[in-house]
Amino acid sequence: MDLTTPEEHRSALKTYFSRVRAFNANARLFLLSLLFFGVAMGISQLLFNFYVLSLGYNEATLGNLVTARSFTSLLAALPMGYLTDRIGGKNAFLIGYLSYGISMVLMLVFPSVPIFIAMNVLQGIAQALSAVATGPFLMENGGPRERTYLFSLSSGLRMTATAIGEWLGGYLPGWAAAIIAVSAVSARAYGWSLWVMAFLSIAAAVPVILMKSNRRTQTHRSDFAPVSFVRKNPGLLSKLILPSLVISIGAGMVMPFMNVFFRNVHNQSDAAIGVIFAWGSLAMGIGLVAAPALAERFGKIQLVTATQALSIPFLALLGFAPWFEVSVIAYYIRLTLMNMSGPIYSTFTMEQVDPESRGMIASLSSMAGNFGWAFSPTISGLLQVRSGFRLPFTITIISYVIAVSMYYAWFLAKGKQKTSSEEA
Numbered sequence: 566m567d568l569t570t571p572e573e574h575r576s577a578l579k580t581y582f583s584r585v586r587a588f589n590a591n592a593r594l595f596l597l598s599l600l601f602f603g604v605a606m607g608i609s610q611l612l613f614n615f616y617v618l619s620l621g622y623n624e625a626t627l628g629n630l631v632t633a634r635s636f637t638s639l640l641a642a643l644p645m646g647y648l649t650d651r652i653g654g655k656n657a658f659l660i661g662y663l664s665y666g667i668s669m670v671l672m673l674v675f676p677s678v679p680i681f682i683a684m685n686v687l688q689g690i691a692q693a694l695s696a697v698a699t700g701p702f703l704m705e706n707g708g709p710r711e712r713t714y715l716f717s718l719s720s721g722l723r724m725t726a727t728a729i730g731e732w733l734g735g736y737l738p739g740w741a742a743a744i745i746a747v748s749a750v751s752a753r754a755y756g757w758s759l760w761v762m763a764f765l766s767i768a769a770a771v772p773v774i775l776m777k778s779n780r781r782t783q784t785h786r787s788d789f790a791p792v793s794f795v796r797k798n799p800g801l802l803s804k805l806i807l808p809s810l811v812i813s814i815g816a817g818m819v820m821p822f823m824n825v826f827f828r829n830v831h832n833q834s835d836a837a838i839g840v841i842f843a844w845g846s847l848a849m850g851i852g853l854v855a856a857p858a859l860a861e862r863f864g865k866i867q868l869v870t871a872t873q874a875l876s877i878p879f880l881a882l883l884g885f886a887p888w889f890e891v892s893v894i895a896y897y898i899r900l901t902l903m904n905m906s907g908p909i910y911s912t913f914t915m916e917q918v919d920p921e922s923r924g925m926i927a928s929l930s931s932m933a934g935n936f937g938w939a940f941s942p943t944i945s946g947l948l949q950v951r952s953g954f955r956l957p958f959t960i961t962i963i964s965y966v967i968a969v970s971m972y973y974a975w976f977l978a979k980g981k982q983k984t985s986s987e988e989a
Contacts (some may be wrong), residue, residue, distance in 0.1 A: 607730020628946025635938030637689025646928030654702030666766035721853030728846030735839015815964025817941025852905035884958030
């Protein structure tokens with residue numbers, strides 16, 4: 566039951582919009598770039614797997630491609646963190662967006678497994694570069710009062726744009742098929758659709774070009790600050806990173822294959838899956854936008870723990886319910902609960918360390934997030950070929966339970982949460 570009064574609701578909305586209005590020009594341009602890139606990613610997430618399958622490859626090949634991309638991101642995270650400190654967030658995003666677009670162009674022009682693997686490696690590097698740049702960039706361009714809102718709104722906006730891309734992606738093959746007179750599930754129809762993704766990814770670089778570089782001047786001392794932090798705070802470092810590592814192991818088992826899951830298990834069409842993905846991303850975007858106000862009221866790590874714990878029963882329904890409608894509803898709720906905590910935990914993590922160490926923490930967080938995705942998809946692809954989705958979903962549920970237990974034991978049970986709000 567909601568016990569808040571209308572006046573409290575109005576006050577909360579007023580606070581929310583005042584925080585958003587405080588975003589600087591760089592933050593606003595970054596959000597605009599996310600719109601273009603999010604739509605591009607939505608199209609790619611829906612259609613690229615189908616494109617590969619339409620060429621005659623199987624789910625094991627898909628798993629290998631996801632592994633190539635994620636394993637590269639894992640290995641590249643630390644060097645990309647160092648590079649980001651040198652070139653700044655603006656250049657990191659510029660290289661990342663352009664690399665994604667160019668890699669898709671090359672996969673469309675030269676559709677073969679060696680090219681797919683090579684371009685997924687390039688995407689892994691771009692993913693690592695953009696990922697490790699985001700946290701420090703948002704900390705630099707958001708003050709203490711609005712940075713939680715900036716983290717969450719950027720994630721929410723990306724998810725909303727991804728929803729648009731997934732919705733659009735569900736119809737693009739049909740439109741392309743009508744124009745070039747081929748089947749809507751042919752490689753040519755999927756290929757034509759993915760050209761749109763490549764164009765939008767490159768277009769995302771335009772707002773980035775308009776950003777002003779405001780990266781902190783580097784000093785000899787700052788080069789060694791991350792090493793000093795690790796030496797002085799090994800326990801804190803492991804507690805911040807390990808839950809993300811465990812979650813990534815489980816997520817990599819099923820999340821890259823959700824379009825295949827709905828097609829193979831529930832016999833849905835491309836257009837229907839596009840609509841499912843679009844509504845799912847939109848629901849996740851709404852959750853991400855609402856997250857900072859909830860975190861401000863209940864606490865960051867409290868929100869992270871609660872939402873991820875509540876998502877687990879819906880993950881089980883998603884994977885094991887025999888009814889399509891129940892599975893879809895569980896998919897929406899699980900997406901919203903599990904992912905709304907992501908930017909909140911990123912903010913929490915960034916606030917635990919000094920500014921000189923944030924690049925290193927962002928790199929390690931990226932490595933942890935990609936570790937499972939580097940190995941789990943290959944294992945999952947083999948399991949799917951042999952016995953379907955039941956075992957992958959079971960592994961995912963177990964990993965999420967372990968991660969939530971870590972949050973509770975390390976940050977809540979003994980009141981160990983640090984509430985620092987350091988200036989950037």
